[in-house]
Structures are given as C-alpha cells and as structure tokens.
Amino acid sequence: MTRVSARFAWCKRRFGAGFWFALPALSLIALFFFVPVLTALALSFTDFDIYVLGDFSTLRFVGFGNYIRIMHDPLFWLALRNTFYFVLIGGSLSVVFSLAVALLVNHGLVRARGLFRTLLFLPVVTTLVAVAVVWRYLYHQRYGAFNWLLEQFGMDPIDWLGDIHWAMPAIILMAVWKNFGFNMIIFIAGLQSIPERLYEAARLDGAGSWAQFRYITLPLLFPTFLFVGVITMIGYFQLFAEPYLMTQGGPSNHTLSLGLLMFNEGFRWWNMGYASALAFVLFIIILMVTLIQAGVGKIVRTRP
C-alpha cells in the first residue's frame, strides 16, 4: 500500500499539474521552433530548390556543398561586409548615442523627465514599414528634408538611397533613430541603480563631474553596457526589413544584408537548401561574436 502511494506521489510529482501546464507551450515551441531549426540544419546539407518543392523525390544530399558554395559566392562576401558595416558602425552609434541621451535625460537638473522619455521612446514602438515609407521621402533627392537641410548650409544634394557610398549610412541613420530609445531606457535604469552615496562620497573627495563619470558611472554601468551591446548586435546582425523596404539591397547590392540575401535565396528563388546554409552561417557568426563579447566582459570584470 505504502509502495503504491509512494509510486503515485512520484508520478504525480513528475507528471502532475506542472507537466500539463507546461506541455502546450513547450509543444508549440518544439513543433514551431526546434523542429524547424533542426530541419534547417538538415536542409542546409541538401540541394532543396524549386524542383524539390514540386517533387520531393528529386531531393539530394550534397554534404557541405552549400557551405562550400557560400565561401565562393561573391554576393555572400559583399552581404557579409555590408552586414558587418551595419553592425559595427550602426551598432556602435546606436549604443553610444543612447548612452549620451540617457545621461541627458537622467541629468539632475532635468524637468519634465517623463515627457522627454516618452517622446524619445516613440520611434521604438513605430511600425518599421510605416517608418521606412516616411524616411524614403525624407531621403528623396529632390524634395527630401535632408537635402533641403544640406542646401541651407550651401551643400550639394545627396542621392541618399541611390549612391553606393551613402545608402548604408542612410539606413544606419534611420536604424539609430528607430532604436536608440530602447537602449536609452535600459541605460536609464542602469544609471538609476547606481547608489547616490557613491557620488556624494566622490564629491567629498573633491572629484569633478568628469572624474565621477569616469570612475563611478562608467565602471558600474559596464554590465548594462555589455548587455546593451550584445542585444543591439544580435538584432542588427538580422538586418532585413530596412534594406528590403528602402533599397531592395541596392544600389548595386551595397545594402544587401545577410538576412536579405537569405530571404531572396529562400523565398524569391526557392533555393531552400542554400538559404538554410546561409541562415546557419549567420547564426554561427552571431554566436561567435556573442561569445567574444561575453569573454571580453569576463576579462574586464575580473581585472583588478
């Protein structure tokens, strides 16, 4: 009797309410996330293309064929270069600008802080498609606001989205505008978690505002800084909708990102095998850069 009830209790603990409560969400995530991810890995070793879409029997295993093809695809290297350009320049600008704005908003003398915070955060909640539509007109060569501004300073108009040197900076500027509010909020939370008594002690020791920033704010904000850096970078590596909507990857592929290349290969030309391999290359790059950043964080934090 006791053995039976002990066994019942064991069963209940392992497959009781908790099991049934977690089951629906876990099944959905397994079916619609983990299964596709593993399938993508499998697909990346096949020649899945538009013909296979019609007749599954023509599917062939090609080993690392897709990955080797990627290494010899000039379009991939161009997209990789563009993506790194966007992540390094755009990502750094996003982080630095949001930190600067967070410091401003958090400044002790600021009135109506909530109002400023709300206004600055507005671009984050906007729909990217709508924003891209608006910015395409702001960047218009003849009647866009940016060229009008340049004209006021006596400068020549720029074909923002049509010039190979300016298209990516234009997309970066829009991305910074759209995203800085997000990081700003996280930085503000980080700044507010630094105890005020540290600053008071520093002031008693005669530290000026730069010294306070350098020796209190920066070191204590470092974990926040690292977190913001990692999530910004992960998000920016997946660049897709901005070039898709603004430039279609042009001019002459100078805003083609890895995400857009993958989309074109997969959903435009139906080269699902090749596109899956691209997706995994992108994933591995993101993973490596994340690990490097985490490693750097560990080294800096344990430094005496």
Added chain:
Amino acid sequence: MNLKKLFAGIAVHAALVVVAFFATGPLLWMLSASLMPDMEATRMPPRLWPETINPAHYLRLFSQLNLLRYMGNSFILAIAVTVLSLLFNSLAGYAFAKLHFAGRTAIFRGLMAAMVIPGQVAMLPLFLMLREMGLVNTYLGVIVPGMASIFGIFLIRQYARSIPDALLDAARIDGACEWRIYWSLVLPLCRPILVTMAVFSFMGSWNDFMWPLIILTDDSLYTLPVALASLMGEHAQDVELMMAGAVITLLPVMLVFLSLQRFYIQGLILGSLKG
C-alpha cells in the same frame, strides 16, 4: 554657483529639445504631410504645416483602397496572438516557477540557451511545414509561431517566483484544484506582468512584417504593414496618400503604447535586468 547651475540647466534642456525634435520630427512631418492636398508635400521649400486641412487621402484609403479590411486583419491577428500567447506562456511560466515536473531545470536551461538562435533560422522550414499542413495563406499560419515564446515564459517565471509557496499550499489545503489555483490565484497576482506581456505581444504582432509577408499571398488577408509595403509599390508618387497610410498603420500601436507605457517600460527593464 547658481548662475552656473542655471546655464547647465538651460544647456541640458536645449540638448534634450534637439534630440526630442530628432525623434519626433519625422513622425510630425508624416502627420502633417498626410493632411496636405496633392503635391503640397513635395513643394520646395518644404512646408511644416498644411495650408488647409485636407482629409481626402484618408477617405480614399478607406473607400477605394480597402484599408479597413487590412486594419481588421491586423486587429484580429494581433488580438489572437496576444490572448493565446498569454494563456500558454502564463501556464508554462507558472509551471517553471512553482510546480515540479520531470526535467524542469534541464528544459528551462535548454530554453534559455536557445534564445540565442535567431528566428530567421527557423523560417524556411517553418514555411515548408505550414505549406504541408495547408496553413500558408491563412490567419492560423500567421499566428502559429507567436502562440508561445521562450521570452514570454521567462518573464512570467521571473514574476511568478515571488508568489509565496504558503499561499499556494493554503489554497491546496482548502481543496482547490491546480487549475483553479492558476486561474483564480496566480493569474490575478501576475496581473502587472500579464499586462506588460499583452502590450509586448500586441505591438510585436501588429508591427511584424517579415513573417506575414512570407505566409500571406492573398491580398484580402494582408495585414496593415504588408498592405502598406505593397501600396508603396503602386503609389510611391502619391506622397500625401502614403503618409496617410503610414499614420493609420502607426496610430493603433501609438495609442496602445501611450496608454500603457508604464507597463511596457517596466517589462523592458525587467527583461533586461534579469536577462
């Protein structure tokens, strides 16, 4: 000293006003251009405000270009995703926080590790799977990947951990079944985080572009962002009309954000501090 403080205050506020103008300028121009008559928005020098308020573009979007239909689609999908994901994520999040089941810790660690996998990796096979299931070009196909999320489960778990075990045990001793404890005790206690997640998932679903673009081929099922992108293809020259379309696409999320921003920002901070 006070004079120095005064100047510092003025400088900080001036800088903030400039940044606030940078942030809101494009949105204000969008609103103003959407109310201008044809060709006024492209005139040089640019006008900041319409000479006369002209609602014609809004009327045209709703009467000729079917925008009401797309708006309806967006609302249905966003509400469906929000309700379903709240239900599934809260059940699972509560289970991970307070209940015991086989493999709980290992599964949770696995989920956390999987957060680094970008969603784009899953998209291609997911499309093929939904095609086999006959879900391409259906509402269900759009909401299926959003019905449960690792991040949602994580947020609820963090919150539900603060519920005292004694409270749950007391309810059990009183004879309440597990479902009843979840429904009438846990859910009300988790209300702040549930509102936060509702705002997140409504806005995420409303703003989503890539997945509906992939899964919806039939014009009549388009969501507002997909419809706006396709409208851009045909009406790129009608600046004022496109701006009106952009305003209509943005307005619902803006209103949701402005009315519930406290919850949105709290959730954002919660997700980042624990993450």
